[in-house]
Amino acid sequence: SQQGEEDPQALSIQEGENATMNCSYKTSINNLQWYRQNSGRGLVHLILIRSNEREKHSGRLRVTLDTSKKSSSLLITASRAADTASYFCATEREGNKLVFGAGTILRVKS
Amino acid sequence: EAGVVQSPRYKIIEKKQPVAFWCNPISGHNTLYWYRQNLGQGPELLIRYENEEAVDDSQLPKDRFSAERLKGVDSTLKIQPAELGDSAVYLCASSLRGVNSNYGYTFGSGTRLTVV
Numbered sequence: 175s176q177q178g179e180e181d182p183q184a185l186s187i188q189e190g191e192n193a194t195m196n197c198s199y200k201t202s203i204n205n206l207q208w209y210r211q212n213s214g215r216g217l218v219h220l221i222l223i224r225s226n227e228r229e230k231h232s233g234r235l236r237v238t239l240d241t242s243k244k245s246s247s248l249l250i251t252a253s254r255a256a257d258t259a260s261y262f263c264a265t266e267r268e269g270n271k272l273v274f275g276a277g278t279i280l281r282v283k284s
Numbered sequence: 285e286a287g288v289v290q291s292p293r294y295k296i297i298e299k300k301q302p303v304a305f306w307c308n309p310i311s312g313h314n315t316l317y318w319y320r321q322n323l324g325q326g327p328e329l330l331i332r333y334e335n336e337e338a339v340d341d342s343q344l345p346k347d348r349f350s351a352e353r354l355k356g357v358d359s360t361l362k363i364q365p366a367e368l369g370d371s372a373v374y375l376c377a378s379s380l381r382g383v384n385s386n387y388g389y390t391f392g393s394g395t396r397l398t399v400v
Contacts, residue, residue: 207388207389209388209391214396215393215394216288216375216391216392216393216394217327217375217377217389217391218391219387219388219389219390219391220388221388222387222388262326262327264326269339269340270315270332270379270381271329271332271340272317272329272389273329274319274326274327274328275326276324276325276326277325277326
């Protein structure tokens, strides 16, 4: 079973615009991670945010975490065509178990 | 560094046949995971190893699936016999876990299995 739920399921934007993806989960977590997957490829780790952190940045990525609402968001600023991919949030629970959501398909049009 | 290496990249077999997938994790990573990813969905954990010990195999269909991680390094996942519903991408991942780790998991490219 998948714990995380991403929203929206699909997102289409123009190059240069910002893309925001949301993730909700149900149980307490140690950390939350975001991954990217290009078509037919493996997953690439983007960023990890611990349960005691509220915001984290990495390059054009900004992740927020609200443990009271059990939700997270991933913001990609100044999107590029190369950002076109599926994005997954994953929550790590007690016992180092990483559970993925169903993902958001992002399409950036040039 | 080669990353997590998986083979084969693709496999097509007839139902009821056996199949095996191999994974070589990143050197030094003590934790290894096998995930299955169906089309349009996120990966689902099948089994997790801490060194050579399977510490979470609750989602592994044990009637037909088996896995091993000899010497705590590379790992093999086997299906026997395969069913049509086993068609999916099988992903291997490894990590170096620690309380203050900021690193996520490193995934291999996966094995795309098609059962016909």
